[in-house]
Amino acid sequence: MSAKAAITVLNGGTQTTVQDAGRPGHRHLGIPRSGAADRLSFAVANHLVGNAWDAPALECALGGLHLRFETEATIAITGAHMGAQVQGMNVERNRAVGVDAGDILTLSYAREGCRAYVAIAGGLAATSFLGSVSTYMPAALGGIEGRALKAGDGLGLAGPAQGPARTLPKGYIPSLSSHAVLRARAGPELDRLSAESRRYLFNTPFIATPATDRMGSRLRGDRIVTDEPLSMTSGPLLPGTLQCPPDGQPILALADGHCTGGYARGLHVIQADQWLLGQIAPGMQISFRRALDGEAPDILQTRNAVWGTLIPGFGF
Amino acid sequence: MSGPNLREYGDHAVLVEWEADGYDADVGDAVHALAARLRRKGGFTEVMPGYDSLVAAFDAARLDQSVALERIRDALSRGPLKADEGDSRLIEIPVAYGGADGPDLDAMAERIGRSADEVIALHSGRDYRVCMMGFIPGFAFLSDVDPVLRHPRHETPRAKVPAGSVGIANWQTGIYGLESPGGWQIIGRTDALMFDADRDPPFLVETGDRIRFVPR
Numbered sequence: 037m038s039a040k041a042a043i044t045v046l047n048g049g050t051q052t053t054v055q056d057a058g059r060p061g062h063r064h065l066g067i068p069r070s071g072a073a074d075r076l077s078f079a080v081a082n083h084l085v086g087n088a089w090d091a092p093a094l095e096c097a098l099g100g101l102h103l104r105f106e107t108e109a110t111i112a113i114t115g116a117h118m119g120a121q122v123q124g125m126n127v128e129r130n131r132a133v134g135v136d137a138g139d140i141l142t143l144s145y146a147r148e149g150c151r152a153y154v155a156i157a158g159g160l161a162a163t164s165f166l167g168s169v170s171t172y173m174p175a176a177l178g179g180i181e182g183r184a185l186k187a188g189d190g191l192g193l194a195g196p197a198q199g200p201a202r203t204l205p206k207g208y209i210p211s212l213s214s215h216a217v218l219r220a221r222a223g224p225e226l227d228r229l230s231a232e233s234r235r236y237l238f239n240t241p242f243i244a245t246p247a248t249d250r251m252g253s254r255l256r257g258d259r260i261v262t263d264e265p266l267s268m269t270s271g272p273l274l275p276g277t278l279q280c281p282p283d284g285q286p287i288l289a290l291a292d293g294h295c296t297g298g299y300a301r302g303l304h305v306i307q308a309d310q311w312l313l314g315q316i317a318p319g320m321q322i323s324f325r326r327a328l329d330g331e332a333p334d335i336l337q338t339r340n341a342v343w344g345t346l347i348p349g350f351g352f
Numbered sequence: 353m354s355g356p357n358l359r360e361y362g363d364h365a366v367l368v369e370w371e372a373d374g375y376d377a378d379v380g381d382a383v384h385a386l387a388a389r390l391r392r393k394g395g396f397t398e399v400m401p402g403y404d405s406l407v408a409a410f411d412a413a414r415l416d417q418s419v420a421l422e423r424i425r426d427a428l429s430r431g432p433l434k435a436d437e438g439d440s441r442l443i444e445i446p447v448a449y450g451g452a453d454g455p456d457l458d459a460m461a462e463r464i465g466r467s468a469d470e471v472i473a474l475h476s477g478r479d480y481r482v483c484m485m486g487f488i489p490g491f492a493f494l495s496d497v498d499p500v501l502r503h504p505r506h507e508t509p510r511a512k513v514p515a516g517s518v519g520i521a522n523w524q525t526g527i528y529g530l531e532s533p534g535g536w537q538i539i540g541r542t543d544a545l546m547f548d549a550d551r552d553p554p555f556l557v558e559t560g561d562r563i564r565f566v567p568r
Contacts, residue, residue, distance in 0.1 A: 063398045063534030064387075065555050066485040066547075137376070146562060175489045175530055176551055181435075221362040224369070263369060269494065270484065272400035272407035275364055295400065296493070304362025307412045332363035336387055340413050351413050 041155070041190025042107045042197055048185035049143065053171035053250075054162045054178065057090035062166055063295040069275065070178070070216030071171040073250055073291045073314025074151055074294050074342070076210055077115035079154035080154045080294030084112035084132045086199030089160030090181045092169045094185075096318065097250075099145035101185075103154070105135045109197040110157040114204075116212065116315060131203040132157075149212035150317035152247075157199030160191040172292055173250070174315045204215050208346060210311075214243070215321040219309050221332060223301035225266070225276055233260045233280075237302060242286070246318045250292040253316050265298050270299030274298035276305035276313055278324070286315065287323070306332040308352050353378045356386075356405075358421055359426070365398075365409040366420050368428075374403035374523050379404045380481055384560040386424075386431035393423060395435075401559045403483045405491070416430035438560040440548025445527070445542050447518055447565045448473075453541035454518070460503055460537050474498045475518075475539065476565040480525060482557050490529020492557055497525045509535035516542045516543065518565065528562075540565075 038320045045052075055078065058071020072078030072095055079089040094101070099118045100103070105111075112132045113120045120127040121142050127133055129152075143152055162169035162179050171179030174333075182187055226234065231268060242257035270331065273279070273296065279287045279299040286302065289312050306327050314320060340351045353391045361367040363567055365528035370379040380403065387401045387536065390408055398409040409522040412421050425443060472561045497520055505521045510533060517528040519536030523552070529546040546556050557563060 060397050064400045064485060064559055066487065066491050100359050123413040166554075172534070175547070175549070177489075221360065224359055224367045243433035269403045269405075270487075271367075271405045274361065274398070274407065274409055276362070281523075292436070294487040296402070296484060300360070303367070306362065307364045327363065333416065336363075336412050350410070 039191055039263055042105070042193045043191040044104045044106060045102070045185045045187055045189040045191065045215045046104055046140065047100060047102035047187055048189070049096050049102070050098035052094055052185045053173070054092050054160055054180060055095045056092045056169050058169055058209050058291065059166045059168035063272065067166065067297050068292050068295055069257040070172045070292050071168065072153065074115055074153070074311045075314070075352065077151070077154045079347050080130065080210070081112045081114040081203060082159070083347045084202045084204065085110045085157040087155060087159050089158060089347045091155070092194070093153050093155040093160060095149055096143055096154065098332050099143050099348040101143045101154070103141045105137060105139050105141070107137050107197050108152055110199040110201065111135055111137050111141070112155050113151040113152055116146040116317070118143040118146050118152045119335045120152070121333070130209050132199065132201040134201065148172070148214060149315035151314050156193060156197065158193035158195035158197045160314050161194045164284065173225070175291065182308070193264075205346070207210050212315050214318040215323065216312050216314060216316060217323045218323045219327040219332070220278070220303040220305045221327050223304045224300050225300035227279060228262045228266055228300050229262055230263045231303055236260060238324055241321045241323045242321045244318055244322055248316060248318045250290055252290050252293050253288045254287050255288060255322060260286050261301065262300055268298050268300070270296050270298040273301065274304065277301050278303040281304065283345065288316070290314070306335065308332065308336040311352060315329050353382065356382070358424060358511040360551060361407060363410065363417060365407055366417070366419045366424055367407050368424060374528055375403060377495065380483055380495060381435040382433035383483070385435070385437035386427060387559070388438035389427040389430065389552060390418050390424065395423065401484055407449065410524060440560045440563060441564060442562045442566050443557055445567050446568045447476070447542050449540035456495050456537040457539040460520070464500060464503065466500065471501065471539065472567050474501055475525070476567050476568060480563045481550065482559050482561045482563060486558055488528070488530050488532045490555055492527045492529070492546060492563070494525045494527070494563060496523040505535040506543040513538060514541060516522045516544065546560040
């Protein structure tokens, strides 16, 4: 534990990592963007404590994170509802709160959504790689030794630990539920899927299986298959792509997903809805809705205008 | 070689796809020349070459998909896409073939009816292009092996393939950047670090580079 630690990790929970906005532009080298899986909740958490929207913060998947603050600090919790408490008292999400030196923050388990974000005024100090401190565990990059937090870790801050006490205006709270509806456009091989599979894709919900992490989510539902066996040469792959392997159970690629793949790329979640990918928890229902021609840019412009007004510099 | 097809990949990317049966060196040249042109042009968040395709992603708030398509068509129209357009270095990679470093060498040689030495001579006897990188950081997907060396992947992937392992999967050969699970036939291993986060630059090779394997 560092002597200067502003925060001590008492329990890392299921998987808590340091994330920022990620390191785009390196997929051709096999380096995924990574970064906060739910970019919106992450940006909101930072905004509430007065940080730049992309300052390093904690991303806690599924719950179980316990932290002790060694200094007075302003913090905010957003994203999945995990019954956060400070010193045993419930803490509201989506507003900045002050904690005292010695206070213990606990997150229990995710009741809706998958990932909670904890931003601390000043932002976290962590290892940078290619311009980002995002933790990418498969290559041990960024964050704290490139891994998930564990008991005993000490976290430092990059700036003063106190910020303004902002509250999120009511209409702004991102709504999460146990049934995510993701709007999507055709992936390059959508027309290679059978007619029946294409109907299923947009009409019947899937369930996210326990094989769900920052790399991807394997879905269970009606079998999605190609008309004929597809012998593809591996090619580039983007997050938010629904890959359709021959076993019929599609895989949704997420923030840490592989940069290349060899299966039919059936759908691609639109840019404005990609933040929701970070809130897919095992057991959740996932539906895909086809975005019409011209609809996706409108949704994106509207949402960027709304959120960009509140959070300077933020865009989906 | 005919011109590529362009198609939308969701709302914030475009796929450029050539017709190729297995590995086609002309297509490989075209992919890398186009990648170089698009990087020079700017405006894309990711320019990702593949063997016979390229994906260019962008921020849909800053670039209309129709404009992105137009930019790519424009790049394609600026003369033939040639081999020498993108940056390309020749990089020698020392390889220890066989033994613990190449656990599949002997069995593979036997199945294709050649000696291990012949496999080594054939594999190190030609230069390869780095066509694509992924699925893990620094994994280099290389151009085609001598037809004699074509060999399918293992039916069940190994749980752990060491970093630097050199393998064959059908007509492809490649180098594992990091230890990872993998199903390729492993015939050797290099001590050269394909990926080292603490080195500048962290990557030993980039797409477009040529690689020569030097048996140790």
